[in-house]
Amino acid sequence: MKIGILGTGIVGNTIGSKLVKLGHEVKMGSRTADNEKGKEFAKANGSKASHGTFADAAKFGEVIFNCTSGNVSLNVLQLAGAANMKGKILIDVSNPLDFSKGMPPILTPSLSNTTSVGEAIQKAFPDVHVVKTFNTMNTNLMVDPSLLKGEHDVFISGNDEAAKTTVKEMLGWFGWKLDNIIDLGDITGSRGVEMILPLWIRLWGIFQSPNFNFKIVR
Amino acid sequence: MKIGILGTGIVGNTIGSKLVKLGHEVKMGSRTADNEKGKEFAKANGSKASHGTFADAAKFGEVIFNCTSGNVSLNVLQLAGAANMKGKILIDVSNPLDFSKGMPPILTPSLSNTTSVGEAIQKAFPDVHVVKTFNTMNTNLMVDPSLLKGEHDVFISGNDEAAKTTVKEMLGWFGWKLDNIIDLGDITGSRGVEMILPLWIRLWGIFQSPNFNFKIVR
Numbered sequence: 001m002k003i004g005i006l007g008t009g010i011v012g013n014t015i016g017s018k019l020v021k022l023g024h025e026v027k028m029g030s031r032t033a034d035n036e037k038g039k040e041f042a043k044a045n046g047s048k049a050s051h052g053t054f055a056d057a058a059k060f061g062e063v064i065f066n067c068t069s070g071n072v073s074l075n076v077l078q079l080a081g082a083a084n085m086k087g088k089i090l091i092d093v094s095n096p097l098d099f100s101k102g103m104p105p106i107l108t109p110s111l112s113n114t115t116s117v118g119e120a121i122q123k124a125f126p127d128v129h130v131v132k133t134f135n136t137m138n139t140n141l142m143v144d145p146s147l148l149k150g151e152h153d154v155f156i157s158g159n160d161e162a163a164k165t166t167v168k169e170m171l172g173w174f175g176w177k178l179d180n181i182i183d184l185g186d187i188t189g190s191r192g193v194e195m196i197l198p199l200w201i202r203l204w205g206i207f208q209s210p211n212f213n214f215k216i217v218r
Numbered sequence: 219m220k221i222g223i224l225g226t227g228i229v230g231n232t233i234g235s236k237l238v239k240l241g242h243e244v245k246m247g248s249r250t251a252d253n254e255k256g257k258e259f260a261k262a263n264g265s266k267a268s269h270g271t272f273a274d275a276a277k278f279g280e281v282i283f284n285c286t287s288g289n290v291s292l293n294v295l296q297l298a299g300a301a302n303m304k305g306k307i308l309i310d311v312s313n314p315l316d317f318s319k320g321m322p323p324i325l326t327p328s329l330s331n332t333t334s335v336g337e338a339i340q341k342a343f344p345d346v347h348v349v350k351t352f353n354t355m356n357t358n359l360m361v362d363p364s365l366l367k368g369e370h371d372v373f374i375s376g377n378d379e380a381a382k383t384t385v386k387e388m389l390g391w392f393g394w395k396l397d398n399i400i401d402l403g404d405i406t407g408s409r410g411v412e413m414i415l416p417l418w419i420r421l422w423g424i425f426q427s428p429n430f431n432f433k434i435v436r
Contacts, residue, residue, distance in 0.1 A: 106331050113324050113331070113416075152435040155417075184420055192417030198331075199373075199410030202402055203434060215433040216421060217370040 004029060004061025006054055006076055008037035011093055011139045012067035018143040020045045022173055029057025029080065058084035063091065063170070070096035070117040070194070071108055074124055086127045089163045091170075092118050092190070093134040093142075095197050104201050107194065118157060118190025129163035131156060132190035133171065136200065138210035143174045145213075152213040153180050157189030182216060222247060222279025224272055224294055226255035229311055229357045230285035236361040238263045240391055247275025247298065276302035281309065281388070288314035288335040288412070289326055292342055304345045307381045309388075310336050310408070311352045311360075313415050322419050325412065336375060336408025347381035349374060350408035351389065354418065356428035361392045363431075370431040371398050375407030400434060 005016045005028045016026045028041045028051045038051030050060075058064055058080035068076045073094045077085070096111035111117050118132035133156045134142045141147055145154070154176055158164045168181055184192070196214070204210050223234045223246045234244045246259045246269045256269030268278075276282055276298035286294045291312050295303070314329035329335050336350035351374045352360045359365055363372070372394055376382045386399055402410070414432070422428050 107413075109327070109331065113327065148435050150435050182421075182424070184424060189420055192414075192420040195325075195416050196410075196414045198413050202407055202410040203400075206400070206402060207436065209436075212434050212436045215435045216430055217366050217368050217433045218425065218427075218430040 001025075002060055002062045003027075004057035004059075004064040005067055006057055006064065006080060007067035007069075008035060008041065009067060009069075011142075012065070013037075013041055014139040014143055015065055015067060015093075016041060016049065017045055018174065020048045024048065025060075026050070027052055027057045027060040029054040031079070054080040055084055058088075061088065063089045063166070066090055066092045066094055066121070068094060070094035070111060071098060073117055074120060077121060077125060082125055082127065085125060087129075089129045089131055089166060090121065090125070091134070091167060092121055092130055092132045095135050095194050097197060104198065104205075107197065112191070112195060116188075116191040116194045118187050118194070122159065122187045129158065129160040130187055131158035131160075131163050131167045132187060132193065133157070133167060135190075136193050136196055137213045141211070141213055145175050145180070147211065148213060150215070151180055152215045153182050155182050155184055155189070155193045157184040157187050157193070159186045219243070220245075220278055220280045222275035222277075222282040223285055224275055224282060224298060225285035225287075226253060226259065227285060227287075229360075230283070231255075231259055232357040232361055233283055233285060233311075234259060234267065235263055236392065238266045242266065243278075244268070245270055245275045245278040247272040249297070272298040273302055279306065281307045281384070284308055284310045284312055284339070286312060288312035288329060289316060291335055292338060295339060295343060300343055300345065303343060305347075307347045307349055307378075307384060308339065308343070309352070309385060310339055310348055310350045313353050313412050315415060322416065322423075325415065330409070330413060334406075334409040334412045336405050336412070340377065340405045347376065347378040348405055349376035349378075349381050349385045350405060350411065351375070351385060353408075354411050354414055355431045359429070359431055363393050363398070365429065366431060368433070369398055370433045371400050373400050373402055373407070373411045375402040375405050375411070377404045 096108040097105040099105045122130040314326040315323040317323045340348040
């Protein structure tokens, strides 16, 4: 599959590199076509990896990952272009963390509690199938859940059932079993999963390690 | 032990009744000494159960449980009286859920994100040892974690180590194993655990049952 990755950070790099290893073609997008991190990604991952602008990556991908910070995601997606994403699946991995007031970060009030990044993106881009997932764990676990012993869960939310079915299959590529994928329904489900970030960050500090995840026990 | 319970709802009733069954003396407090629910609690639970005002319950308890809605807790605790709680442990089980705008509830902005009910109580009552726990699960699980198969966790936060040690022992009365008690450090840990309520409520709707809990897998 051709996949566009928006964002050149650790999340975009980890997901993008893994997808290349799995045999997919990945174009990483950033604000400028000559972004150094984009170049490094392409160089490090061989002929199936490339880089370009956000618009280039959005146009390239059959499926697009939003791996930017939640506070800039709407701006990034404007640059990516609604026309380049129309009818496609946008997997939103972002969180609206505001570090401007120091640690711990707060959630950006305009993007939490009564809404979420996932909902805001879906509202701004009604012709895109936004699927929220992956935002509740460290990026190394996203692409390899077997790093933890024992069962643990990933959440998924989105308005389009077919899009969610495709994303669940993609989660399977990374090793996620269907039993560990919790479908929270429509995109308003992204609100709750973004709001657990303060607990996640607290646990990271307590454990001195990001290698943990949530499991819902029933 | 003599225990005061603030609040006559299902949480106060469940915890209070269980404590009586475990052999403790419990006084349930409410706004008025002749509150019908308070009377019912006392009648249903025998000679070790009694009721009175918030102040009566706070004065009676060596340990006090705040089982009121997070949005009224500060007011309730003013009625309970700082002098009646001075130097005691206050176990805060509350959440700042605002149902006034319909379902799903939001978190009261002035009591979330940059603060929490637990933190606000500790700030308002500096001579009380506030310990936040139990707020992340249905009340039947608080007093009987064995209702779920498999391991699952309870979080605890508070500034006073000795108070937390006592509360951990009390959690043991209900069946909680030390391995399943996650100590989040000081009372600012209450912020994250209150902010997972939107996900908890979403899961309740998806599962059509409140009989689930969080487990942190490492």
